């Protein structure tokens with residue numbers, strides 16, 4: 001039942017689900033929210049919203065919310081409700097004991113892409129200044145870390161190049177490994193509008209997503225590449241561009257490092273990268289691939305939009321570089337309607353990365369070994385900081401299993417459900433002596449925790465989120481935190497108890513500190529956000545009102561750098577025992593592991609994860625529509641219902657990961673991107689068997 005009534009007051013805030021970052025008016029009666037109305041003045045959504053955002057407030061007041069701090073000595077003990085003071089003191093004394101016993105590097109922290117910029121900043125500050133190490137990582141590790149690495153290497157900054165409005169000027173839309181109409185619905189609709197107005201569409205995806213053929217749009221080319229073949233695919237695309245003389249030579253000569261370009265052009269021109277030679281890996285019809293590459297290179301303004309189907313691979317970073325290569329080669333960066341644009345999954349993936357959540361970087365992507373940068377942080381924070389990069393999430397868990405890593409502060413992240421190879425993750429969690437969870441629900445990871453601090457929803461705190469187009473928007477508090485404190489306040493209390501004092505009266509002061517330390521944020525303040533509605537970073541003396549489009553006259557790194565992108569097949573192979581490849585994704589009504597959407601009106605539209613399987617593979621196994629099947633990989637097995645679907649190609653099956661009870665990550669592998677350790681969620685060799693017929 002959706003509660004309705006006349007609002008008494010309202011505030012403009014930002015959706016806390018996907019990376020589109022839609023603005024909403026939260027309409028209130030006292031402390032009770034009655035409606036979320038899409039806000040016309042929101043520059044990311046222009047008054048539109050999707051079915052997730054409208055009902056998001058449902059989870060904020062759900063009965064499952066944990067509103068009291070809790071502690072327990074062992075994870076087999078029952079939780080005991082305590083005061084904030086007792087919980088914080090217990091957590092701090094445990095972290096201090098562990099560091100005294102096992103060394104300062106035996107603890108670390110995880111920031112959340114669901115929390116605000118200010119909260120991510122404070123968690124990394126706590127880890128670096130109070131714990132005294134760089135063992136901080138973010139859940140972006142498991143989704144878009146290759147975006148950061150790939151775009152930084154080629155273009156000089158770890159972010160998408162355009163604003164969403166740029167798509168209104170795109171002539172050729174190339175969607176790779178993304179499903180915008182389900183994952184980023186408001187932007188997906190904008191994309192469809194542009195396609196209906198005449199833009200051409202190329203979709204590179206193993207599955208026939210809605211954009212391939214729907215009542216309103218149809219792709220000019222669908223390239224159903226095999227999961228795991230992305231880099232072979234992009235090299236074949238580049239081969240056509242180079243060997244058919246489709247390079248924008250004037251652009252490359254003026255804007256790019258020529259030596260690197262020439263080496264790359266020689267590399268991709270080799271016959272082994274031709275669409276015909278690559279077909280054995282990609283499975284894509286060479287003639288179709290050639291036609292698509294020609295359209296991309298010569299069809300006018302061409303924009304690439306991509307998602308986790310690019311990044312969550314053992315060569316995720318290589319593929320991001322490959323896309324930047326073809327965009328530079330065709331002059332498709334630095335102008336309207338073009339660019340390389342990651343569609344970020346969570347609301348604040350971009351922001352949590354910007355805020356220094358990685359173990360090797362401070363805010364604004366500056367390396368911890370850079371003396372001048374580190375000294376500026378030391379001077380303001382009054383702490384001696386470590387110059388060596390710390391541990392990534394995966395390394396923290398590995399070291400926990402080995403016995404040298406013992407404690408973790410996890411804010412707003414459920415690694416037991418969302419990280420790959422669940423058995424390994426839970427082994428690491430079980431081996432630790434103090435896990436502090438700060439969250440709004442008792443999530444799967446909390447089963448292994450010793451301290452639980454009640455988190456605050458986006459409606460209960462002030463702050464900012466940064467969306468996929470680098471747009472910083474305000475999050476406004478419209479109700480009091482049910483647990484007593486905003487998440488940022490919990491971090492302040494913990495830091496103070498650890499002996500490193502923090503003192504802020506409002507998140508605006510945290511943003512002022514971020515701005516004072518971060519060159520791309522020097523012009524950002526709450527006053528400016530109130531005045532302009534939102535700003536896109538860089539926002540500084542060169543761009544006081546922000547930067548909708550990057551790399552206009554020159555790349556951030558100076559000249560664009562082409563990178564060699566050798567295809568190396570993933571070690572995860574189909575074979576006689578596991579003959580099919582599983583890939584995963586999302587659906588429109590649900591968000592990530594479903595912890596929020598399953599506690600809203602959206603639960604009506606998706607009650608369980610299902611397995612999509614091609615009729616050919618189903619028939620070979622005697623499976624009919626609706627059968628319960630087991631899905632088994634080298635890591636484990638799960639059970640779910642089969643849906644027979646021609647969206648799939650033979651040999652590939654697909655599921656979503658919105659429900660803990662099916663737990664797709666039980667069966668995903670522990671292979672990961674060579675550069676960033678982003679897990680290879682998108683390629684798992686599996687077998688499917690019918691278990692019974694309901």
Ligand code: SF4
Nearest residue numbers: 015018021022050053
């Ligand atoms: Fe907008 Fe994404 Fe929220 Fe939907 S889920 S309302 S598209 S920000």
